[in-house]
Amino acid sequence: xxxxxxxxxxxxxxxxxxxxxxxxxxxxxxxxxxxxxxxxxxxxxxxxxxxxxxxxxxxxxxxxxxxxxxxxxxxxxxxxxxxxxxxxxxxxxxxxxxxxxxxxxxxxxxxxxxxxxxxxxxxxxxxxxxxxxxx
Numbered sequence: 001x002x003x004x005x006x007x008x009x010x011x012x013x014x015x016x017x018x019x020x021x022x023x024x025x026x027x028x029x030x031x032x033x034x035x036x037x038x039x040x041x042x043x044x045x046x047x048x049x050x051x052x053x054x055x056x057x058x059x060x061x062x063x064x065x066x067x068x069x070x071x072x073x074x075x076x077x078x079x080x081x082x083x084x085x086x087x088x089x090x091x092x093x094x095x096x097x098x099x100x101x102x103x104x105x106x107x108x109x110x111x112x113x114x115x116x117x118x119x120x121x122x123x124x125x126x127x128x129x130x131x132x133x134x135x
Contacts (some may be wrong), residue, residue, distance in 0.1 A: 027104040028064040033057075033127060036082070036113035036120075043080035043111075045124075053111070061106070071098040074109050074124035082113075082120055088120035090114055 013016045034040060034053045043050040046067065050059060068075045108127035113120050 006128060028102055029061040029106040030067060031061045031108045032059045032124075033108070033110045035070045035110040036119075036122065037111070040083045040087075040111070041081045043078075045078055045111075046076045066101045066103045067107070069100055069102060073126065074107070075099065076124060078111070078122045078124070080122070085120070087113070087120045087122045090116075090123040092123060 016112050030049070032045065032053070034055055034057050037055060039055050040053045041051070046064060048062060050062070052086060053059065078087075080087060109124045110127055110129070111122060112125055112130070113122055115121070
């Protein structure tokens with residue numbers, strides 16, 4: 001009887017650990033290249049703090065649980081600072097009918113800038129592509 005209780009207890013603990021791992025693991029690997037022309041400080045993409053990213057620099061492959069896309073183009077929240085100014089994210093799509101979330105895969109993206117009136121607009125594109133020219 002004692003042995004049976006131990007087996008059940010160990011089985012429940014093992015199942016809990018496996019389920020927890022499956023729920024929290026991060027399966028999307030992404031490398032970012034800074035193509036803005038400026039150093040970026042306190043960079044956050046999605047919910048992931050990246051920190052400093054030098055001009056023309058890149059990150060290692062970073063792990064995300066999920067990543068947002070729109071029409072095959074990365075569409076994730078961006079925040080950070082260029083010099084001492086907080087930049088704004090360029091929301092290039094307002095419709096949302098072709099938005100989706102990826103939970104696995106490996107990608108490379110460029111972080112780019114578009115000058116605004118009182119700010120710099122930041123956005124992500126597929127590596128070596130431009131959002132405003134043909135893909």
